[in-house]
Amino acid sequence: MKGTVLYGPRDVRFEELPTPEISKSTDAVIRISATCVCGSDLWPYRGLQPIDGPTPMGHEYCGVVEEIGSAVRNIRPGQFVVGSFAASDNTCPHCRYGYQSSCRQREFMLRAQAPLLRVPLADGTLVPTPGMPADDLLPSLLTLSDVMGTGWFAADAANVKPGGTVVVVGDGAVGLLGVLSAKVMGAERIIAMSRHEARQKLAREFGATDIVSGRGEEGISLIMDLTNGIGADSVLECVGTSESMTQAIRATRPGGSVGYVGVPHGVELKGQELFYTHIHLHGGPAPVRRYLPELIRLVCDGEIAPGKVFDLILPLDQVAEGYRAMDERRAIKTLLRP
Numbered sequence: 001m002k003g004t005v006l007y008g009p010r011d012v013r014f015e016e017l018p019t020p021e022i023s024k025s026t027d028a029v030i031r032i033s034a035t036c037v038c039g040s041d042l043w044p045y046r047g048l049q050p051i052d053g054p055t056p057m058g059h060e061y062c063g064v065v066e067e068i069g070s071a072v073r074n075i076r077p078g079q080f081v082v083g084s085f086a087a088s089d090n091t092c093p094h095c096r097y098g099y100q101s102s103c104r105q106r107e108f109m110l111r112a113q114a115p116l117l118r119v120p121l122a123d124g125t126l127v128p129t130p131g132m133p134a135d136d137l138l139p140s141l142l143t144l145s146d147v148m149g150t151g152w153f154a155a156d157a158a159n160v161k162p163g164g165t166v167v168v169v170g171d172g173a174v175g176l177l178g179v180l181s182a183k184v185m186g187a188e189r190i191i192a193m194s195r196h197e198a199r200q201k202l203a204r205e206f207g208a209t210d211i212v213s214g215r216g217e218e219g220i221s222l223i224m225d226l227t228n229g230i231g232a233d234s235v236l237e238c239v240g241t242s243e244s245m246t247q248a249i250r251a252t253r254p255g256g257s258v259g260y261v262g263v264p265h266g267v268e269l270k271g272q273e274l275f276y277t278h279i280h281l282h283g284g285p286a287p288v289r290r291y292l293p294e295l296i297r298l299v300c301d302g303e304i305a306p307g308k309v310f311d312l313i314l315p316l317d318q319v320a321e322g323y324r325a326m327d328e329r330r331a332i333k334t335l336l337r338p
């Protein structure tokens with residue numbers, strides 16, 4: 001089997017890898033129907049996050065179960081399944097509290113940019129769809145594995161409520177799906193921060209009511225103007241830089257909430273400044289597994305189409321071009337089909 005391996009900055013190869021097999025009785029092996037490149041894959045791709053030698057890539061996936069281990073009870077071969085980027089047992093105290101991405105047995109997925117994938121803790125990690133989905137639902141179902149689940153968590157963590165005012169910092173795929181999530185949760189006003197025309201257009205399609213193209217001080221003062229000097233009830237931080245986090249905190253009203261899901265790189269918060277903001281901060285790797293049943297229902301009922309975020313579809317063996325296009329911001333998100 002050939003799969004995707006990152007060798008170093010901007011060096012992605014599609015090369016021979018061992019074929020995944022059941023190694024624990026709780027595993028499943030699935031045949032990938034669609035996978036994709038994540039914004040977080042770009043950190044090591046750009047050399048901004050060190051890797052320890054050649055690293056198999058990919059953690060977003062959906063597909064058909066091929067084989068299960070002897071202890072797997074809830075999942076059967078032939079089912080179409082979606083799983084989180086973090087494998088979890090869904091039974092430990094953290095899972096039962098809704099934080100499956102902090103599962104005591106958590107394993108971050110790797111190797112999903114390949115035709116076959118071993119999924120640990122299959123009973124806890126995978127959620128089957130009702131029947132075999134139509135081909136045109138695949139992109140939307142795939143987003144539930146990470147990017148849509150993460151946008152949804154950002155909105156949930158930012159306490160988005162019907163009638164509320166929301167700011168979304170970041171116009172990558174997660175930010176755009178954060179806009180969609182806020183819309184589904186009933187926000188009345190959704191201000192998307194974006195400087196790119198194609199992304200602004202998609203943000204509006206997903207439910208943004210206003211676009212702010214300024215950044216830094218300018219961006220913050222534009223948001224204050226739009227909110228009568230109050231700030232937003234809920235702010236979704238979907239980038240992970242020091243600048244974006246500062247922007248998110250300063251755009252939030254006293255008593256408001258920031259949901260932060262961009263993996264922080266170089267973010268440092270000053271305790272005393274934070275103390276006087278009166279804001280709630282809640283973030284981390286999204287507990288996607290908690291949301292999967294509800295999000296699968298919304299996709300299968302045609303209520304949301306988060307798959308619109310994919311603006312480049314490539315055969316899996318052209319994965320290197322998929323990374324390049326996202327790195328150069330020619331594509332918002334690349335879907336790969338084995």
Ligand SMILES: [Zn+2]
Nearest residue numbers: 092095103104
């Ligand atoms: Zn657990």
